[in-house]
Amino acid sequence: MAHEGAAFGRAWFGHIGRGASLKHLPLILASKSPARLATLRAAGIEPEVRVSHVDEPAVLSQVRGGPGQQVLALATAKARAVLDSEDFLPTTETPSLILGCDSMFEFDGQVFGKPHTPEVAKERLTAMAGRSGVLHSGHCLLQGISGEGLSALSHARVHVAPMSQAEIDAYIASTEPLWVAGSFTVDGLGGPFIEHVEGDYHGVVGLSLPRLREMLAARGLSITQLWTEAEPADGPETAVGAGFLSRTRPFRPRHSADGFILCSCGRRHWGLAGAAGVCAYRDHEGRREVLMQLRAPWSHGGGTWSIPGGAIEWYEDARTGGLREFAEETGITDLSIKDCHTADHGDWRFDTFVARCHDGIAPVVDPESTELRWVPIDELSDNLHPAFAQSWPTVKAFVLAAD
DSSP states (O other), rough: OOOOOSSSSGGGTOOOOOOBBBOOEEEEEOOOHHHHHHOOOOHTTTOOOOOOOOOHHHHHOOOOOOHHHHHHHHHHHHHHHHOOOOOOOOOOOSOOOEEEEEEEEEEEEEEEOOOSSHHHHHHHHHHTOOOHHHHHHHHEETTTOOOOEEEEEEEEEEEEEOOHHHHHHHHHHHHHHGGGGGOSSSSSTTGEEEEEEEEEEHHHHOHHHHHHHHHHHHHHHOOOGGGGGSSSOOOOHHHHHHHHOOOOOOOOOOOOOOOOOTTSSHHHHHTTTTTTEEEEEEEEETEEEEEEEEEOOOOOTTTEESEEEOOTTTTHHHHHHHHHHHHEEEEEEEEEEEEEEEESSSOOOOEEEEEOOTTTTTOOTTTTTEEEEEEEEEEEOBBBBBHHHHHHHHHHHHHOEEE
Protein backbone atom coordinates (compact mmCIF):
# COMPACT_ATOMS: atom_id res chain seq x y z
CA MET A 1 0.00 0.00 0.00
CA ALA A 2 1.52 3.31 -1.07
CA HIS A 3 1.26 6.10 1.48
CA GLU A 4 3.17 9.10 2.68
CA GLY A 5 6.81 9.18 3.69
CA ALA A 6 8.87 11.47 5.90
CA ALA A 7 8.16 15.18 6.16
CA PHE A 8 9.96 16.98 3.37
CA GLY A 9 11.95 19.43 5.45
CA ARG A 10 13.71 16.88 7.63
CA ALA A 11 16.00 15.77 4.83
CA TRP A 12 17.83 19.08 4.76
CA PHE A 13 16.87 21.53 7.46
CA GLY A 14 18.45 20.84 10.81
CA HIS A 15 21.53 19.22 9.26
CA ILE A 16 23.26 22.27 7.87
CA GLY A 17 26.52 23.16 9.55
CA ARG A 18 29.59 25.25 8.86
CA GLY A 19 32.65 24.32 6.88
CA ALA A 20 33.25 23.61 3.22
CA SER A 21 30.59 24.72 0.76
CA LEU A 22 28.27 22.20 -0.77
CA LYS A 23 29.00 21.33 -4.39
CA HIS A 24 27.34 23.04 -7.33
CA LEU A 25 24.73 20.99 -9.20
CA PRO A 26 23.93 21.56 -12.88
CA LEU A 27 20.26 22.04 -13.77
CA ILE A 28 18.55 21.23 -17.06
CA LEU A 29 15.29 23.03 -17.78
CA ALA A 30 13.01 20.83 -19.91
CA SER A 31 11.03 23.80 -21.20
CA LYS A 32 11.32 26.46 -23.88
CA SER A 33 9.40 28.98 -21.77
CA PRO A 34 11.25 32.33 -21.65
CA ALA A 35 9.40 33.19 -18.41
CA ARG A 36 10.64 30.04 -16.62
CA LEU A 37 14.17 30.65 -17.83
CA ALA A 38 14.02 34.29 -16.69
CA THR A 39 12.69 33.20 -13.28
CA LEU A 40 15.65 30.86 -12.76
CA ARG A 41 18.16 33.43 -13.99
CA ALA A 42 16.78 36.05 -11.61
CA ALA A 43 17.34 33.54 -8.80
CA GLY A 44 20.99 33.10 -9.77
CA ILE A 45 20.49 29.83 -11.66
CA GLU A 46 21.67 29.49 -15.26
CA PRO A 47 20.21 26.20 -16.51
CA GLU A 48 20.88 24.31 -19.69
CA VAL A 49 17.70 24.46 -21.76
CA ARG A 50 16.56 21.29 -23.50
CA VAL A 51 13.19 21.34 -25.23
CA SER A 52 11.33 18.08 -24.67
CA HIS A 53 9.10 18.08 -27.80
CA VAL A 54 6.39 16.21 -25.91
CA ASP A 55 3.12 15.61 -27.75
CA GLU A 56 0.98 17.42 -25.17
CA PRO A 57 -2.46 16.49 -26.62
CA ALA A 58 -1.43 12.83 -26.64
CA VAL A 59 -0.35 12.99 -23.00
CA LEU A 60 -3.51 14.80 -21.93
CA SER A 61 -5.71 12.28 -23.76
CA GLN A 62 -4.56 9.72 -21.19
CA VAL A 63 -5.27 11.86 -18.11
CA ARG A 64 -8.62 11.40 -16.40
CA GLY A 65 -8.16 13.93 -13.58
CA GLY A 66 -8.42 17.70 -13.34
CA PRO A 67 -5.90 20.48 -13.94
CA GLY A 68 -3.55 19.42 -11.13
CA GLN A 69 -3.11 15.96 -12.59
CA GLN A 70 -2.88 17.35 -16.11
CA VAL A 71 0.02 19.70 -15.34
CA LEU A 72 1.76 16.98 -13.29
CA ALA A 73 1.46 14.52 -16.18
CA LEU A 74 2.87 17.05 -18.65
CA ALA A 75 5.70 18.16 -16.37
CA THR A 76 6.66 14.52 -15.77
CA ALA A 77 6.47 13.67 -19.48
CA LYS A 78 8.72 16.64 -20.34
CA ALA A 79 11.38 15.76 -17.78
CA ARG A 80 11.39 12.07 -18.75
CA ALA A 81 11.52 12.89 -22.46
CA VAL A 82 14.76 14.82 -21.89
CA LEU A 83 16.16 12.06 -19.69
CA ASP A 84 15.38 9.41 -22.31
CA SER A 85 16.48 11.42 -25.37
CA GLU A 86 19.27 9.91 -27.46
CA ASP A 87 21.46 13.01 -27.25
CA PHE A 88 21.33 13.26 -23.45
CA LEU A 89 24.63 11.99 -22.05
CA PRO A 90 24.58 12.11 -18.23
CA THR A 91 27.77 12.76 -16.31
CA THR A 92 28.59 10.35 -13.50
CA GLU A 93 30.75 12.67 -11.37
CA THR A 94 28.01 15.21 -10.62
CA PRO A 95 24.65 14.21 -12.08
CA SER A 96 22.50 16.89 -13.63
CA LEU A 97 19.05 17.57 -12.27
CA ILE A 98 16.26 17.79 -14.85
CA LEU A 99 13.27 20.04 -14.20
CA GLY A 100 10.05 19.75 -16.16
CA CYS A 101 7.17 22.23 -15.67
CA ASP A 102 3.71 22.92 -17.00
CA SER A 103 0.90 25.33 -16.12
CA MET A 104 -2.86 25.63 -16.67
CA PHE A 105 -5.46 28.16 -15.62
CA GLU A 106 -8.74 26.96 -14.13
CA PHE A 107 -11.67 29.32 -14.63
CA ASP A 108 -15.39 28.65 -14.19
CA GLY A 109 -14.81 24.90 -14.16
CA GLN A 110 -12.83 24.99 -17.39
CA VAL A 111 -9.10 24.41 -17.84
CA PHE A 112 -7.25 26.90 -20.03
CA GLY A 113 -3.92 26.11 -21.59
CA LYS A 114 -2.44 28.27 -24.34
CA PRO A 115 -5.13 29.85 -26.55
CA HIS A 116 -2.97 29.86 -29.73
CA THR A 117 -5.46 32.01 -31.68
CA PRO A 118 -6.63 35.62 -31.21
CA GLU A 119 -10.26 34.49 -31.26
CA VAL A 120 -9.84 32.10 -28.33
CA ALA A 121 -7.73 34.61 -26.39
CA LYS A 122 -10.37 37.33 -26.88
CA GLU A 123 -13.17 35.05 -25.69
CA ARG A 124 -11.22 34.06 -22.59
CA LEU A 125 -9.99 37.52 -21.62
CA THR A 126 -13.46 38.99 -22.05
CA ALA A 127 -14.87 36.37 -19.68
CA MET A 128 -11.99 36.66 -17.18
CA ALA A 129 -11.93 40.46 -16.89
CA GLY A 130 -12.94 41.53 -13.40
CA ARG A 131 -12.97 37.96 -12.11
CA SER A 132 -10.52 35.36 -10.78
CA GLY A 133 -9.30 31.83 -11.41
CA VAL A 134 -6.65 29.42 -10.17
CA LEU A 135 -3.29 28.90 -11.85
CA HIS A 136 -1.93 25.37 -11.37
CA SER A 137 1.76 24.65 -12.04
CA GLY A 138 3.24 21.16 -12.09
CA HIS A 139 6.93 20.40 -11.45
CA CYS A 140 8.96 17.23 -11.91
CA LEU A 141 12.59 17.02 -10.76
CA LEU A 142 14.69 14.04 -11.88
CA GLN A 143 18.20 12.89 -11.04
CA GLY A 144 19.94 12.70 -14.42
CA ILE A 145 21.50 9.25 -14.05
CA SER A 146 19.03 7.11 -12.14
CA GLY A 147 15.88 8.92 -13.23
CA GLU A 148 14.69 8.92 -9.62
CA GLY A 149 12.65 12.00 -8.90
CA LEU A 150 10.00 13.97 -7.13
CA SER A 151 7.00 15.96 -8.36
CA ALA A 152 5.02 18.81 -6.84
CA LEU A 153 2.21 21.26 -7.52
CA SER A 154 1.72 24.94 -6.79
CA HIS A 155 -1.60 26.76 -6.85
CA ALA A 156 -2.45 30.46 -6.82
CA ARG A 157 -5.65 32.40 -7.26
CA VAL A 158 -5.24 35.19 -9.82
CA HIS A 159 -7.54 38.21 -9.76
CA VAL A 160 -7.89 39.87 -13.18
CA ALA A 161 -8.72 43.55 -13.31
CA PRO A 162 -11.71 44.87 -15.26
CA MET A 163 -10.50 45.45 -18.83
CA SER A 164 -11.97 47.59 -21.59
CA GLN A 165 -12.46 46.05 -25.00
CA ALA A 166 -9.75 48.36 -26.35
CA GLU A 167 -7.30 47.04 -23.75
CA ILE A 168 -8.18 43.45 -24.56
CA ASP A 169 -7.75 44.06 -28.30
CA ALA A 170 -4.40 45.81 -27.79
CA TYR A 171 -3.12 43.05 -25.52
CA ILE A 172 -4.09 40.36 -28.04
CA ALA A 173 -2.47 42.37 -30.86
CA SER A 174 0.82 42.17 -28.93
CA THR A 175 0.58 38.33 -29.39
CA GLU A 176 1.82 37.78 -25.83
CA PRO A 177 -1.37 36.12 -24.54
CA LEU A 178 -1.49 33.60 -27.40
CA TRP A 179 1.35 31.47 -26.08
CA VAL A 180 0.83 31.42 -22.31
CA ALA A 181 -1.45 29.37 -20.06
CA GLY A 182 -4.65 31.22 -19.29
CA SER A 183 -4.03 33.89 -21.96
CA PHE A 184 -2.17 36.24 -19.60
CA THR A 185 1.19 36.92 -18.00
CA VAL A 186 1.89 38.43 -14.62
CA ASP A 187 5.48 39.39 -15.44
CA GLY A 188 5.00 40.93 -18.87
CA LEU A 189 2.57 43.14 -20.75
CA GLY A 190 -0.28 41.47 -18.90
CA GLY A 191 1.07 42.47 -15.49
CA PRO A 192 -0.96 45.70 -15.15
CA PHE A 193 -4.16 43.73 -15.72
CA ILE A 194 -3.54 41.44 -12.74
CA GLU A 195 -4.89 43.10 -9.59
CA HIS A 196 -3.38 40.65 -7.14
CA VAL A 197 -2.31 37.06 -6.60
CA GLU A 198 -3.31 34.89 -3.67
CA GLY A 199 -0.52 32.35 -3.29
CA ASP A 200 2.76 31.73 -5.05
CA TYR A 201 3.65 34.51 -7.50
CA HIS A 202 6.43 32.49 -9.10
CA GLY A 203 4.02 29.62 -9.70
CA VAL A 204 1.87 31.98 -11.73
CA VAL A 205 4.91 32.81 -13.86
CA GLY A 206 5.22 29.06 -14.42
CA LEU A 207 7.94 27.85 -12.05
CA SER A 208 7.56 28.00 -8.28
CA LEU A 209 10.94 28.78 -6.69
CA PRO A 210 9.67 28.00 -3.15
CA ARG A 211 8.32 24.65 -4.38
CA LEU A 212 11.61 23.88 -6.13
CA ARG A 213 13.45 24.63 -2.88
CA GLU A 214 11.16 22.25 -0.98
CA MET A 215 11.59 19.50 -3.57
CA LEU A 216 15.37 19.77 -3.34
CA ALA A 217 15.18 19.77 0.46
CA ALA A 218 13.13 16.57 0.36
CA ARG A 219 16.04 14.96 -1.51
CA GLY A 220 18.63 16.27 0.95
CA LEU A 221 19.83 19.10 -1.27
CA SER A 222 19.92 22.91 -1.02
CA ILE A 223 18.66 25.26 -3.69
CA THR A 224 21.89 27.23 -3.18
CA GLN A 225 23.63 24.30 -4.93
CA LEU A 226 21.93 25.41 -8.15
CA TRP A 227 23.44 28.89 -7.99
CA THR A 228 25.72 29.37 -10.99
CA GLU A 229 28.13 32.02 -9.67
CA ALA A 230 27.37 32.52 -5.97
CA GLU A 231 28.82 29.97 -3.58
CA PRO A 232 26.42 27.37 -2.18
CA ALA A 233 25.66 27.29 1.53
CA ASP A 234 28.28 25.97 3.92
CA GLY A 235 27.61 22.65 5.53
CA PRO A 236 28.27 18.92 5.32
CA GLU A 237 26.61 16.93 2.58
CA THR A 238 23.61 15.11 4.03
CA ALA A 239 23.33 11.34 3.85
CA VAL A 240 19.99 11.72 2.07
CA GLY A 241 21.48 14.06 -0.52
CA ALA A 242 24.58 11.94 -1.07
CA GLY A 243 22.45 8.85 -1.54
CA PHE A 244 20.16 10.56 -4.01
CA LEU A 245 23.03 11.87 -6.12
CA SER A 246 25.05 8.63 -6.04
CA ARG A 247 22.34 6.24 -7.20
CA THR A 248 22.94 4.91 -10.69
CA ARG A 249 20.44 2.06 -10.90
CA PRO A 250 17.87 3.21 -13.47
CA PHE A 251 14.37 3.92 -12.23
CA ARG A 252 11.92 3.58 -15.08
CA PRO A 253 8.27 3.65 -14.00
CA ARG A 254 6.27 0.47 -14.50
CA HIS A 255 3.23 2.69 -14.90
CA SER A 256 3.35 6.27 -16.21
CA ALA A 257 1.96 7.73 -12.95
CA ASP A 258 4.45 5.89 -10.73
CA GLY A 259 6.52 8.31 -8.69
CA PHE A 260 6.59 10.42 -5.54
CA ILE A 261 4.67 13.65 -5.16
CA LEU A 262 5.53 16.24 -2.54
CA CYS A 263 2.05 17.06 -1.31
CA SER A 264 0.74 20.35 0.04
CA CYS A 265 0.30 18.52 3.37
CA GLY A 266 4.11 18.49 3.65
CA ARG A 267 4.73 14.79 3.03
CA ARG A 268 5.78 12.59 0.16
CA HIS A 269 3.24 10.17 -1.30
CA TRP A 270 3.56 7.42 -3.89
CA GLY A 271 1.40 7.85 -6.98
CA LEU A 272 1.30 11.04 -9.04
CA ALA A 273 -2.38 10.49 -9.87
CA GLY A 274 -3.19 9.29 -6.37
CA ALA A 275 -3.32 5.76 -5.03
CA ALA A 276 -5.90 3.17 -4.02
CA GLY A 277 -6.15 -0.27 -2.48
CA VAL A 278 -8.60 -2.87 -1.25
CA CYS A 279 -9.30 -3.96 2.30
CA ALA A 280 -10.66 -7.42 1.50
CA TYR A 281 -12.53 -9.29 4.20
CA ARG A 282 -14.09 -12.71 4.63
CA ASP A 283 -16.05 -14.65 7.24
CA HIS A 284 -14.03 -17.73 8.19
CA GLU A 285 -14.94 -20.23 10.90
CA GLY A 286 -17.27 -17.78 12.57
CA ARG A 287 -14.97 -14.77 12.63
CA ARG A 288 -14.29 -11.84 10.29
CA GLU A 289 -10.81 -11.62 8.81
CA VAL A 290 -9.03 -9.09 6.59
CA LEU A 291 -6.29 -9.75 4.06
CA MET A 292 -3.06 -8.07 5.17
CA GLN A 293 0.15 -7.53 3.20
CA LEU A 294 3.66 -7.41 4.62
CA ARG A 295 5.42 -5.06 2.21
CA ALA A 296 8.65 -6.25 0.60
CA PRO A 297 11.75 -4.54 2.08
CA TRP A 298 12.57 -2.73 -1.18
CA SER A 299 9.10 -1.25 -1.61
CA HIS A 300 7.70 2.00 -0.24
CA GLY A 301 6.75 1.28 3.37
CA GLY A 302 8.72 -1.95 3.23
CA GLY A 303 8.66 -4.11 6.35
CA THR A 304 5.26 -2.86 7.55
CA TRP A 305 1.79 -4.38 7.31
CA SER A 306 -0.90 -2.73 5.24
CA ILE A 307 -3.44 -3.61 2.55
CA PRO A 308 -2.59 -4.42 -1.09
CA GLY A 309 -2.72 -1.36 -3.32
CA GLY A 310 -0.63 1.31 -4.98
CA ALA A 311 -0.45 4.09 -7.54
CA ILE A 312 -3.31 4.41 -9.98
CA GLU A 313 -2.77 5.31 -13.61
CA TRP A 314 -3.45 8.74 -15.11
CA TYR A 315 -6.40 7.34 -17.05
CA GLU A 316 -7.92 5.29 -14.21
CA ASP A 317 -10.52 6.18 -11.63
CA ALA A 318 -9.70 5.17 -8.06
CA ARG A 319 -11.91 2.08 -8.10
CA THR A 320 -10.46 0.72 -11.34
CA GLY A 321 -6.89 1.43 -10.23
CA GLY A 322 -7.38 0.03 -6.75
CA LEU A 323 -8.87 -3.22 -8.05
CA ARG A 324 -6.07 -3.55 -10.62
CA GLU A 325 -3.37 -3.03 -7.99
CA PHE A 326 -5.07 -5.51 -5.65
CA ALA A 327 -5.32 -8.12 -8.40
CA GLU A 328 -1.67 -7.65 -9.39
CA GLU A 329 -0.51 -8.10 -5.78
CA THR A 330 -2.83 -10.92 -4.70
CA GLY A 331 -4.11 -12.70 -7.80
CA ILE A 332 -7.67 -12.17 -6.53
CA THR A 333 -10.30 -10.66 -8.82
CA ASP A 334 -13.59 -11.99 -7.43
CA LEU A 335 -14.63 -9.24 -5.01
CA SER A 336 -17.81 -7.44 -4.02
CA ILE A 337 -17.22 -3.75 -3.18
CA LYS A 338 -19.18 -2.58 -0.12
CA ASP A 339 -17.78 0.82 0.86
CA CYS A 340 -14.90 3.28 0.40
CA HIS A 341 -12.80 5.46 2.70
CA THR A 342 -10.92 8.42 1.22
CA ALA A 343 -7.89 10.02 2.84
CA ASP A 344 -7.66 13.37 1.03
CA HIS A 345 -4.39 15.24 1.57
CA GLY A 346 -4.96 18.07 -0.91
CA ASP A 347 -2.69 17.34 -3.87
CA TRP A 348 -2.97 13.57 -3.29
CA ARG A 349 -5.53 11.06 -2.05
CA PHE A 350 -5.73 7.40 -1.13
CA ASP A 351 -8.98 5.49 -1.59
CA THR A 352 -9.49 2.30 0.42
CA PHE A 353 -12.23 0.09 -0.97
CA VAL A 354 -13.83 -2.34 1.46
CA ALA A 355 -14.74 -5.55 -0.37
CA ARG A 356 -16.05 -9.01 0.50
CA CYS A 357 -13.99 -11.98 -0.66
CA HIS A 358 -15.28 -15.54 -0.78
CA ASP A 359 -13.92 -17.88 1.87
CA GLY A 360 -11.45 -20.43 0.55
CA ILE A 361 -9.70 -18.14 -1.95
CA ALA A 362 -5.94 -18.19 -1.39
CA PRO A 363 -3.93 -15.07 -2.32
CA VAL A 364 -0.78 -15.40 -4.44
CA VAL A 365 2.26 -13.44 -3.26
CA ASP A 366 3.89 -11.16 -5.85
CA PRO A 367 7.31 -9.41 -5.63
CA GLU A 368 5.85 -6.43 -3.73
CA SER A 369 4.90 -8.67 -0.82
CA THR A 370 6.90 -10.64 1.71
CA GLU A 371 3.67 -12.25 2.92
CA LEU A 372 -0.09 -12.13 2.44
CA ARG A 373 -2.13 -13.31 5.41
CA TRP A 374 -5.77 -13.49 6.46
CA VAL A 375 -5.89 -11.94 9.93
CA PRO A 376 -8.78 -11.75 12.44
CA ILE A 377 -10.03 -8.17 12.45
CA ASP A 378 -9.09 -7.61 16.11
CA GLU A 379 -5.62 -9.17 15.84
CA LEU A 380 -3.75 -6.91 13.45
CA SER A 381 -0.01 -6.49 13.95
CA ASP A 382 1.30 -3.48 15.85
CA ASN A 383 3.75 -2.98 12.98
CA LEU A 384 1.28 -1.23 10.69
CA HIS A 385 2.21 1.31 8.05
CA PRO A 386 1.69 4.66 9.86
CA ALA A 387 -0.80 6.00 7.31
CA PHE A 388 -2.79 2.77 7.29
CA ALA A 389 -2.80 2.76 11.08
CA GLN A 390 -4.32 6.25 10.97
CA SER A 391 -7.08 5.15 8.57
CA TRP A 392 -7.69 1.75 10.15
CA PRO A 393 -10.32 2.75 12.79
CA THR A 394 -12.61 4.11 10.06
CA VAL A 395 -11.88 1.27 7.65
CA LYS A 396 -12.44 -1.28 10.44
CA ALA A 397 -15.85 0.23 11.19
CA PHE A 398 -16.76 -0.12 7.49
CA VAL A 399 -15.65 -3.78 7.51
CA LEU A 400 -17.66 -4.57 10.64
CA ALA A 401 -20.74 -2.85 9.25
CA ALA A 402 -20.60 -4.63 5.89
CA ASP A 403 -22.75 -7.69 5.18
